[in-house]
Amino acid sequence: xxxxxxxxxxxxxxxxxxxxxxxxxxxxxxxxxxxxxxxxxxxxxxxxxxxxxxxxxxxxxxxxxxxxxxxxxxxxxxxxxxxxxxxxxxxxxxxxxxxxxxxxxxxxxxxxxxxxxxxxxxxxxxxxxxxxxxxxxxxxxxxxxxxxxxxxxxxxxxxxxxxxxxxxxxxxxxxxxxxxxxxxxxxxxxxxxxxxxxxxxxxxxxxxxxxxxxxxxxxxxx
Numbered sequence: 266x267x268x269x270x271x272x273x274x275x276x277x278x279x280x281x282x283x284x285x286x287x288x289x290x291x292x293x294x295x296x297x298x299x300x301x302x303x304x305x306x307x308x309x310x311x312x313x314x315x316x317x318x319x320x321x322x323x324x325x326x327x328x329x330x331x332x333x334x335x336x337x338x339x340x341x342x343x344x345x346x347x348x349x350x351x352x353x354x355x356x357x358x359x360x361x362x363x364x365x366x367x368x369x370x371x372x373x374x375x376x377x378x379x380x381x382x383x384x385x386x387x388x389x390x391x392x393x394x395x396x397x398x399x400x401x402x403x404x405x406x407x408x409x410x411x412x413x414x415x416x417x418x419x420x421x422x423x424x425x426x427x428x429x430x431x432x433x434x435x436x437x438x439x440x441x442x443x444x445x446x447x448x449x450x451x452x453x454x455x456x457x458x459x460x461x462x463x464x465x466x467x468x469x470x471x472x473x474x475x476x477x478x479x480x481x482x483x484x485x486x487x
Contacts, residue, residue: 281403281454282378282483285310289433289447290370298359300370310349310374315479317342317369317411317447318361327360336385342411342477346380369411369433369447378405378483385479391421391466393480404455405483410466411447412476423450424465455482 288303300314314332318341328334328345336344361368381404384394393408408427423429427450434446448466455461461482468476 282405282485283376283453284405284407284430284451285374285376287371287373287431287449289372289431291433292368296361298361298368298370299356300359300372301356302353303372303374306349306353306374307376308349308351310376311378311380311483312347312349312372312374313407313481314345314347314357314359314370314372315343315409315411315447315449316345316359316371317445317477325361329357329359332357335380335383336479338385338387338477338479342385342387342409342479344383344385344409344479344481349374369445371409371431371433371447371449373407373430373449375405375407375483377486379486381482381484383479383481385477387475387477389476391468391476391478393464393466393478395460395462395480398482399484400455400457400459400461400482401484402455402457403485404459406452406455406461406464407481407483408450408464408466409447409479409481410450410476411445411478412468413445419446420469421446421448422467422469423448424467426452427464427466428452429466 285303332345382398386394421432430449432448
């Protein structure tokens with residue numbers, strides 16, 4: 266009897282957490298950051314917004330109604346969540362306290378998932394903090410990174426086992442404003458109690474300052 270060997274990607278875990286295509290935005294002036302709703306959002310999806318403000322801002326930021334701040338690193342890097350209702354607007358507006366500063370925002374919606382362990386850190390290199398607690402089979406890991414770019418052409422890549430979902434940049438126009446970059450990466454179909462540590466991003470050409478990273482585990486519902 267001949268044996269058949271499958272060499273393709275691992276099969277998808279039934280009930281695994283899924284993420285939509287991210288939506289992004291950037292602003293270099295004014296006092297608002299408007300992030301569009303990701304395409305395909307359904308009722309009860311968990312929406313996640315990753316926001317970066319430039320170095321000259323404090324944490325004077327006001328979120329739109331219904332959004333909960335779960336992470337805040339030095340008033341520069343923020344993560345918010347919201348459960349989608351039957352009727353969601355086409356975009357969401359955050360208000361910041363100083364005009365003319367660079368800022369970026371990335372939003373993704375997660376289906377069949379509930380928020381598990383979360384962590385945030387700052388420093389270099391661009392490594393997401395360790396997240397190991399309560400990881401379930403079929404969980405999704407989302408890592409976010411934001412940092413001041415050394416040049417306006419700098420880009421981000423996600424290092425294995427992360428997949429880069431999106432990267433976005435903002436160029437400041439006011440005096441002393443700094444160009445910033447943000448990105449989200451993910452690793453899906455995690456195994457039970459799989460250690461999630463040192464998931465990292467690489468910046469082409471290096472960074473001009475401290476990077477801010479966030480880590481979230483989304484476990485399957487039920």
